[in-house]
Amino acid sequence: MAFIQRYHFAVCVALAGTAMVIAGCGHKSPPPRGAAEVGVVTIVAQPVDLTTELSGRTSPYEVADVRPQVGGIIIARPFTEGGNVHAGEVLYKIDPAPYQAALDQARGLLGSAQANLVTTQNKASRYGALVKINAVSKQDYDDANAAYKQALATVQQQQAALESARINLAYTRVTAPISGRAGLSAYTKGALVTPSQTTALTTVQRLDPIYVDLTQSAAQVLKLRQEMESGKVSGPGAQGVAVRLKLEDGSSYPLEGRLQFTDVTVDQTTGAVTLRAVFPNPQNLLLPGLYVRAQIVEGVDLQGILAPQEGVGRDEKGQPTALIVDATGHVQSRVLTTARAIGDKWLVTSGLKAGDRLIVEGTQGAKPGAPVHAVAAGLTKTIVPPPGAPKPGG
Numbered sequence: 001m002a003f004i005q006r007y008h009f010a011v012c013v014a015l016a017g018t019a020m021v022i023a024g025c026g027h028k029s030p031p032p033r034g035a036a037e038v039g040v041v042t043i044v045a046q047p048v049d050l051t052t053e054l055s056g057r058t059s060p061y062e063v064a065d066v067r068p069q070v071g072g073i074i075i076a077r078p079f080t081e082g083g084n085v086h087a088g089e090v091l092y093k094i095d096p097a098p099y100q101a102a103l104d105q106a107r108g109l110l111g112s113a114q115a116n117l118v119t120t121q122n123k124a125s126r127y128g129a130l131v132k133i134n135a136v137s138k139q140d141y142d143d144a145n146a147a148y149k150q151a152l153a154t155v156q157q158q159q160a161a162l163e164s165a166r167i168n169l170a171y172t173r174v175t176a177p178i179s180g181r182a183g184l185s186a187y188t189k190g191a192l193v194t195p196s197q198t199t200a201l202t203t204v205q206r207l208d209p210i211y212v213d214l215t216q217s218a219a220q221v222l223k224l225r226q227e228m229e230s231g232k233v234s235g236p237g238a239q240g241v242a243v244r245l246k247l248e249d250g251s252s253y254p255l256e257g258r259l260q261f262t263d264v265t266v267d268q269t270t271g272a273v274t275l276r277a278v279f280p281n282p283q284n285l286l287l288p289g290l291y292v293r294a295q296i297v298e299g300v301d302l303q304g305i306l307a308p309q310e311g312v313g314r315d316e317k318g319q320p321t322a323l324i325v326d327a328t329g330h331v332q333s334r335v336l337t338t339a340r341a342i343g344d345k346w347l348v349t350s351g352l353k354a355g356d357r358l359i360v361e362g363t364q365g366a367k368p369g370a371p372v373h374a375v376a377a378g379l380t381k382t383i384v385p386p387p388g389a390p391k392p393g394g
Helices: 002-024 097-133 138-171 218-230
Strands: 036-042 045-066 072-076 090-094 173-175 180-182 202-217 242-246 257-262 272-279 291-308 312-314 320-325 331-335 337-342 345-350 357-361 372-376
Touching: 036 320, 045 180, 045 272, 045 337, 097 138, 138 173, 202 218, 202 291, 218 272, 242 272, 272 291, 291 357, 357 372
Parallel strands: 036 372
Antiparallel strands: 036 357, 045 202, 045 291, 072 090, 090 173, 180 202, 202 272, 242 257, 242 291, 257 272, 291 345, 312 320, 320 331, 320 357, 337 345
């Protein structure tokens, strides 16, 4: 019996010595028996562009309704509907005959007034010399002087009438007030137009560049400004906020725009503010009224935490949760706060920090508090079913 006890003691000493030798050689102890293997991603803090997608519609950079300044019959319409026109280009011609006659009449009346002015001026000058020697009465001099001043005023009136007649004659040539694309013409050759009509002859719109009006929640704008003031988020650079567009068919607009301004008034019915961006449009691909989706880089989160979406789940309350592997190799559950989705990742504002090992593979076998064997995501072993086992879905 004593021999057996000594033998057991010797075996225990030998095993303990073997364990000490292994530990002294620097080998890591194997994971606990039965520990599940999980794939993890190490979280890092990095600058993250804060991109917001907003809906909006395009609107012309400049719009001008073309209306007649004088009435008459349209005798020509030299422009092409839907074509490009330049500022000052003639779009409509109104019959100029009555306005030419009015101009000629005003010119004649001015000549008559100027001739009368010479006569009255000479008479007033002579009477001015005679009244000094009492050759004419003071009353006659006053009448002659008043007649001269009245003739002078008449000349000024006729000059203004002549200029008005000249302007009206020029208005018979209806020109484009701005450069742009002309729309549909509401009147044709032979139509009668009046200066007081409400219907425009046509509309000219400048489409290069073009505006894109977007709407954003006032709460989002306020939150972003607070983050910028705290220093967590950096604002746009000297070039301003960049804007990219997606068209109705899902394609991307090739040219980049810039945010021009943000409205200072909040819409009381929607709680949103209007943002206006300006885009180059040399090919006139963007037309007024087009529905678009805009991506705006509002700022940069200098210490952003991005978590792969496959590593984030939901609890029974609907809160985002994640499983991490702690320093001892055990699973811990974290409740997260997410700000937005960026690609295939969530931007996490609380619940994760740089250095955390987030489980993204093998989450089914990972239970909070249980030991696991963590490997880099993508390196987890594929479990081969034993021979004769039913195939998935079989």
